[in-house]
Amino acid sequence: MEVAATLERDAQLMLRVRDGDETSFAILLERHRSPVVHFVYRMVGNQAVAEELAQEVFFRVYKSRASYEPTAKFTTWLYRIASHLALNAIRDGKKRKYQQSLDQERPDGTEIQVPDGETSVEQRMVAQVRAAEVRQAIEALPDKQRAAVLMHKYQGLGYAQISATLEVSESATKSLLFRAYETLRVRLAHLA
Amino acid sequence: MTCLRENENGADLLIGFLEGTLPEAARNELVAHAAECSECGEMLAVQATLDAYEAPEVSANFDAQLYARIGADKRPWWQFTGWKMAIPAAMAAMLAVGVWIRQPEPVAVDHPQDVQQLEQALEDLELLMPAGSL
Numbered sequence: 001m002e003v004a005a006t007l008e009r010d011a012q013l014m015l016r017v018r019d020g021d022e023t024s025f026a027i028l029l030e031r032h033r034s035p036v037v038h039f040v041y042r043m044v045g046n047q048a049v050a051e052e053l054a055q056e057v058f059f060r061v062y063k064s065r066a067s068y069e070p071t072a073k074f075t076t077w078l079y080r081i082a083s084h085l086a087l088n089a090i091r092d093g094k095k096r097k098y099q100q101s102l103d104q105e106r107p108d109g110t111e112i113q114v115p116d117g118e119t120s121v122e123q124r125m126v127a128q129v130r131a132a133e134v135r136q137a138i139e140a141l142p143d144k145q146r147a148a149v150l151m152h153k154y155q156g157l158g159y160a161q162i163s164a165t166l167e168v169s170e171s172a173t174k175s176l177l178f179r180a181y182e183t184l185r186v187r188l189a190h191l192a
Numbered sequence: 193m194t195c196l197r198e199n200e201n202g203a204d205l206l207i208g209f210l211e212g213t214l215p216e217a218a219r220n221e222l223v224a225h226a227a228e229c230s231e232c233g234e235m236l237a238v239q240a241t242l243d244a245y246e247a248p249e250v251s252a253n254f255d256a257q258l259y260a261r262i263g264a265d266k267r268p269w270w271q272f273t274g275w276k277m278a279i280p281a282a283m284a285a286m287l288a289v290g291v292w293i294r295q296p297e298p299v300a301v302d303h304p305q306d307v308q309q310l311e312q313a314l315e316d317l318e319l320l321m322p323a324g325s326l
Contacts, residue, residue, distance in 0.1 A: 029255065029258070033250055033254060033255070034249075034250050037247070037250045037254070038247035041247045041248065042245070042247060047248050047251075051250065051251055051254055054250075054254075055254070055257060055258045055261065058258055059258065059261055059262065059265075062262055063265070127244065130241075130244040131244045131245050131246065134241060134242055134244045134245040135245050138242075138245065152210070153239070153242050154242075154247075158211055159207050159211070174203040174204060174207050175203055177203065177206075177207055178196075178202060178203035178206055178207070181206065181235060181238065182197065182235070184238050184241075184242065185231070185234045185235050185238045188238055188241045188242075189234045189238070191241045191244070192234055192237040192238065192240070192241055
């Protein structure tokens with residue numbers, strides 16, 4: 001119920017943006033900035049590229065404001081743009097250009113994030129190795145399976161919304177998700 | 193219950209379980225099966241394993257960069273291009289005007305009077321030169 005209300009609020013905010021209300025765009029940006037960047041980051045595997053692409057997502061949202069019609073959920077539209085850009089970037093080889101290894105520092109000098117609560121150096125190293133293995137397993141998935149599983153697992157989108165986002169049938173989406181989780185199970189069983 | 197991989201409704205069962213839409217009886221049956229079946233147990237357990245992969249925080253200047261781009265897009269082109277483009281454009285325009293002003297008059301190709309004078313001069317020269325020297 002709360003989720004539905006939030007989605008409705010997104011569409012209302014976007015309609016206000018269409019009418020020239022810049023504050024509503026700022027609210028939408030605040031609400032969806034991190035989820036979109038995180039989604040694209042997990043798609044392309046690089047923070048700088050992810051932020052560049054996420055900016056393009058919000059830029060396109062803003063540029064299209066005049067023609068916005070709430071025919072679908074705002075997040076479906078948002079993630080459709082994000083997944084198209086990420087998939088295109090992967091295809092263009094942009095990812096390879098900026099590819100970074102999990103065991104290396106990022107260009108800005110910060111380390112790859114691991115979950116909170118890992119206090120000792122040893123625990124942090126173990127957590128980083130686990131995160132690296134998960135990341136490699138996700139990156140090895142075919143592009144559409146990866147997009148589907150990232151939206152499902154990390155963004156909390158249901159299969160019906162993922163189907164609308166990727167513009168494939170619901171049964172095909174379930175199949176994509178099942179095959180992705182099965183592959184991840186095989187590759188990551190030793191970490192469970 | 194059969195394993196998720198071998199069950200023709202395996203995808204529906206798994207997705208329903210993960211999204212919390214599976215009826216309680218089916219959910220309990222899947223959990224009981226997963227406790228006995230290592231593959232199905234791993235299929236449910238992998239969800240927790242995936243939590244290990246966190247994404248980094250978004251850069252502090254993300255919004256500023258976005259709004260700068262939006263602002264640049266709103267500016268008219270002559271402001272967008274700025275002096276960097278205006279100076280060479282002005283120089284190119286001045287050069288073009290200069291070339292146009294200094295363009296030489298077209299050379300006349302049809303001057304019968306001049307041709308006649310030239311022919312006459314050649315004939316005079318022939319008369320003045322010793323025979324056989326031309």
